[in-house]
Amino acid sequence: MEPTPPFSGDTRPPYFTTGAPFAATSAPFPPGNGRRPAANDDFSFKELIELISHSLRVIRAKWYWGVLGALLFAGPVGWYLFKRPVEYTAQTALLAQSTLDKVIGTQAESGGSSDQSRENNLRNHLSMMTSRKFGTRLTASFTPNEKTLIAGPYLKPGETISDDFFQDFFEGKIAIERERGREYYTISVTHQEPTIAILVADRMAGEYLNYVQQEYKTANLEGYTLLEKQAESIRTEIAKVESERLDFRKKNGIISRADNQSILTERLKRLDASLSDIRVKRSGLDTLAKQAKVDRARSKYPWENSYLAGFANNELLRQTLDQQMAQRAVLASRYGPNHPKMREVDSQITGIESSLQRNFDVAVRDLEAQLDVASQNEKLLKKEFDDAFNSSIEIEKLASNYEILSAGVDSKIITLNALEKKIGEASVSSKLPTDFMQIVDPAYLVKRRVPKKVLYGLIVAFLAIGAFLASPLIASVLDERVTGTADVEKVLGLGLLGGIHSLKIRPEERAHVVRNKTDLVIAESFVGIMGQLEIGSAQGYPKVVVVTSALPGEGKSLVASNLASTYQQMGKKTVLVDLDLRRPTQHDLHGVTQEKGFLVWARAGCPTDNLLDPARPLGVRKLVDGTDLICAGGAEPQPSQFFVSTSMQQLIAGLKSGYDVIILDTPPAGVFQDALMLARYAAARILVARENVAPVVQVKQVIEEFAKANLPFLGLVLNGFVPRHANKKLAYGYKAAAKGYSYGAPTKAKSSSQPAVPKPIPAKG
Numbered sequence: 058m059e060p061t062p063p064f065s066g067d068t069r070p071p072y073f074t075t076g077a078p079f080a081a082t083s084a085p086f087p088p089g090n091g092r093r094p095a096a097n098d099d100f101s102f103k104e105l106i107e108l109i110s111h112s113l114r115v116i117r118a119k120w121y122w123g124v125l126g127a128l129l130f131a132g133p134v135g136w137y138l139f140k141r142p143v144e145y146t147a148q149t150a151l152l153a154q155s156t157l158d159k160v161i162g163t164q165a166e167s168g169g170s171s172d173q174s175r176e177n178n179l180r181n182h183l184s185m186m187t188s189r190k191f192g193t194r195l196t197a198s199f200t201p202n203e204k205t206l207i208a209g210p211y212l213k214p215g216e217t218i219s220d221d222f223f224q225d226f227f228e229g230k231i232a233i234e235r236e237r238g239r240e241y242y243t244i245s246v247t248h249q250e251p252t253i254a255i256l257v258a259d260r261m262a263g264e265y266l267n268y269v270q271q272e273y274k275t276a277n278l279e280g281y282t283l284l285e286k287q288a289e290s291i292r293t294e295i296a297k298v299e300s301e302r303l304d305f306r307k308k309n310g311i312i313s314r315a316d317n318q319s320i321l322t323e324r325l326k327r328l329d330a331s332l333s334d335i336r337v338k339r340s341g342l343d344t345l346a347k348q349a350k351v352d353r354a355r356s357k358y359p360w361e362n363s364y365l366a367g368f369a370n371n372e373l374l375r376q377t378l379d380q381q382m383a384q385r386a387v388l389a390s391r392y393g394p395n396h397p398k399m400r401e402v403d404s405q406i407t408g409i410e411s412s413l414q415r416n417f418d419v420a421v422r423d424l425e426a427q428l429d430v431a432s433q434n435e436k437l438l439k440k441e442f443d444d445a446f447n448s449s450i451e452i453e454k455l456a457s458n459y460e461i462l463s464a465g466v467d468s469k470i471i472t473l474n475a476l477e478k479k480i481g482e483a484s485v486s487s488k489l490p491t492d493f494m495q496i497v498d499p500a501y502l503v504k505r506r507v508p509k510k511v512l513y514g515l516i517v518a519f520l521a522i523g524a525f526l527a528s529p530l531i532a533s534v535l536d537e538r539v540t541g542t543a544d545v546e547k548v549l550g551l552g553l554l555g556g557i558h559s560l561k562i563r564p565e566e567r568a569h570v571v572r573n574k575t576d577l578v579i580a581e582s583f584v585g586i587m588g589q590l591e592i593g594s595a596q597g598y599p600k601v602v603v604v605t606s607a608l609p610g611e612g613k614s615l616v617a618s619n620l621a622s623t624y625q626q627m628g629k630k631t632v633l634v635d636l637d638l639r640r641p642t643q644h645d646l647h648g649v650t651q652e653k654g655f656l657v658w659a660r661a662g663c664p665t666d667n668l669l670d671p672a673r674p675l676g677v678r679k680l681v682d683g684t685d686l687i688c689a690g691g692a693e694p695q696p697s698q699f700f701v702s703t704s705m706q707q708l709i710a711g712l713k714s715g716y717d718v719i720i721l722d723t724p725p726a727g728v729f730q731d732a733l734m735l736a737r738y739a740a741a742r743i744l745v746a747r748e749n750v751a752p753v754v755q756v757k758q759v760i761e762e763f764a765k766a767n768l769p770f771l772g773l774v775l776n777g778f779v780p781r782h783a784n785k786k787l788a789y790g791y792k793a794a795a796k797g798y799s800y801g802a803p804t805k806a807k808s809s810s811q812p813a814v815p816k817p818i819p820a821k822g
Contacts, residue, residue, distance in 0.1 A: 116529045126528025131521035138513040142210070144247045147254035149262045150497040153182055153240040179240060182269070182494075186233050186242070186261075189224060191268055196223040198264050207257065210249045231261065241497065251502050258500035266494055281480065288476040295469045325449065328442040335438055339431035346424040353421055358413065368420035371413060378409045545775060548753060551760055552593075554743065554772035555586040557616065559779055568618040568646035571626065572682040583623040586616075586743075586774060593771045596740035598629070599713040602720045603739040607727035607756045611747035612776040614642045617722040620743075625684040629717040632677070632685040636735060637724045638696035641689030649678055654690020655699075663704035668711040685716070700734040709738045726759045736768040744770045748778040 116123060185191055199207065208218045211226065232245040244261055248254035345364055352359035360366045360375070385402040392399050505512075545553050560567050562575060570579040594600060604617040614637070621633040635643035636655060644651050653676020658664070661674040669677050669685075678686045699705060712719045721739065723732035736742050742763065746756055756773075763770055 112526075112530060116526055120525075120529065122528045122531075123525035126524040126531075127521040130524040130528075131517050134520055135513070135517035138517065139510070142249050143509060144249050145251040145254050146503045147246045147248075147251070147258040147500045148498070148503050149244050149258045149500040151242040151244070151262055151265070151494055152497045153179060153242065153494050179235065182242065183233060183235060185269065185272075186244075186265055187228075191265065192224050192227050193220065194268055195227065195261055195264050196220055198260055203256065206250070206253055207248070231257070245503070246500070255500040255502065262496050262500070266496065269494055284476050284480045288473060288480060291469050291473045291476065295466055295473065298466045298469065324445050325442070328438060328445055332435065332438040332442055335431060335435045339428065339435050342424060342428040342431050346421070346428050349421045349424050353417055359417065364424070365417050365420050368423070369416045371416050371420075374409050374413050374416070378406065378413070381406045381409060545773060549756060549760060549773060551744070551770055552772040554589040554593075554774050555582050556775040556778050557582050557612070559777050567612075568615045569622070571619045571622040572680075572684075579619070580623070583619050584627075586620060587623050587627065589772060590741050590743075594741045598717045600718060600740040601709060601713070601738055602718065603723055603732060603736050603742045604720060604745060605723045605726045605732035605736075605742070605759075606745040606747075607725060607751050607759045609640070609725050609728065611725070611745050611751055613725070613745040614646060614722050616743070616745050616774055616776060617720050618643065618646055621684045621718070621720045622682050624718045624720075625682055630685075630715075631718040631720065632687060632712055632716045633720050633722065634687045634712070635689040635722050636696075636700075636731070637722055638689050638691075638693040638699075638731075639724050639729065641692060643686060643722055644688040647678075647680055647686055649686065649688060651688050651690050652676070654688035656690035656693055656696075658690065658708075659699045659704070663702070663707070665707050665711060668708070669715050696731060697734060700731060705738070726763070727755045733762060733766060733768070736763060736766070739768075741771045742768060744773045745776055746773055747776045750777070 196204075204218055204223070208222060208226070212218070212222075216222070230247045232247075234243045234245070235241065244258055246254045246258040246261070248257065349359075349362055349365055352362040352365060366372065366375075381402055385399070385406065388396070388398050388402060545551075557579060560570065560576070560579065562570075566573065566575060570576050571583050574580065590602065602620070604613050604620070606613040614635075617633060621631045624631040633643060634655065635641050637643075638656060641651070644654075653674055655675070657676065658674040664674065667673050668675060671677050671679075675687055676690070678688070680686055693699075709719070721735055723735050726732035726744075744756070744759065760770060
């Protein structure tokens, strides 16, 4: 029994039973529109590695741009550097040991201010060394012969030696450096002659020593004069303030602040003590007087009030009254009330009681009189205390003013003493040699660890490498063509069906790579494309596949031809229809004539009877591998009229009745609308783009136009890519196929002179 051809009457994907690489769960490229799921915005290490890998692929693909960039950028720099004459550097060092800060008083007592002042002085040396004034002095120190030797190598034709030339020379060839916080100055002089470099360095150090010593000596004398003037002015002010202080003291009778303060304090203490005593006494008298009045009004004999009871002879009268009352009681028991003795006793009792009442009244009045006297004394003492206190404040004010005058005199005396000390230091310093700067090292030639020629070579090499790496990347950014080095899916937003690497065979053989078994790698690539069509297309057999491109010359006809051979070898009855009526190529690729074909059929009235008969106008031809071919039948500048007719629908329906797969080779969709018209008849649409040929903008435009018409492409086939330049999706598949790792292929296919295309595997069931 004959094995059932693959896919016949079966709509399952190819290799469904064998676990082939294009099964629905293991497809290397996503079906549908090929858009990737949204990625995380964080830049991961993996993405960094991918970016570096992509950059390396771009550099490898466009290495010629790198070579050109290196030549254009590093070449002129190297020519300029190596053309320059060799210059030698001489160095000398100066050590600053200044005493001027002590003379003119710029050094403060605090450590921070002292450090800042010292740093400012050291910076002043740098400013003086680089000033035009010192440059003029340095120029004048050279003899005419020395000036000629210095300027000779740098004079331009027709240029003469001048002061401006030397000023520019000193600015460009002399460098002075100092580390912050250190007193060492390094002077570097560059010249083409080593002896001249040493001469200029030594001369500059010596001249600066002379210059700065002269400047400091002048400043020292000026500082001495200024200090003398300040001291004389302060002496005059001290005499004036001292006279004012004596006059103030005489006028206000001020002994001293301490003595005045002591007298006032003692007086205030005495008055305060007396005032406290009289206040206590007045308070006590006030209490006694109030209580005495209350007791006197309440009782005829207020003996419970101690003051009233003890006033005058009240105690004696009380005893006498008690005796008389006792005697009367005795006499009353013997005599009647009118007895002379009784009347005498009553008379004595009445007199004693009158005396007691009078004494009580006098006691109350006496307390009130004492209270009045105490209140008057308190008021007098309070007034005296207030007057004394106010007087002490006035005297304190006078004493404060006096002390202010005294403090002014004292501060000026301190300032005068400091100035006189500095005047003495200035006088001594002016007689000492000005040795506060000295030459540490005489000028010597600097021996560089890396010779200048080697350094120049390293610079040029670094620039060349940088230009070699950057130029391809810049060229890639500016290049708007589809390239295998980029992530095609991300750039175009379309899934990648597969890639066909560059074919190193004759052009007439490229359309028959699968048929003639020329290259196993290419054959495997078309098997992968077919597998993607099986996975991505929801429609079963028969199915129509449209193959187009954005521009002419991208290899769509070659892809359509080899794809038809692939389907045919996989057991599917396939017909290839050349509908590129503007520039048909399939008849040339397969070596047949165009006496029959689509245009012949259309111009004959589109007959549908015996449509697939080779003798009929459509002229179906059987090719070597069993694939049927329908040629264009000529060229037509305006073929759109045929594609929108009902006859075209009848043709597609007739082809579906006789074939499993119908592949339509259409004109470039980026130039003509023919492919878009034919796309509505297809179950799958394939866009072919040639690497480094198809513009990204135009390819995107074609994709968008088909998407707007609700006829999206199933995916993109990248044609003519260079495997070593391609991204990993293309490169991995190429490497695997190149090493014989393919499904259904012999294990020694790589070494075979004619690699075999995998045989069709019948579907089970």
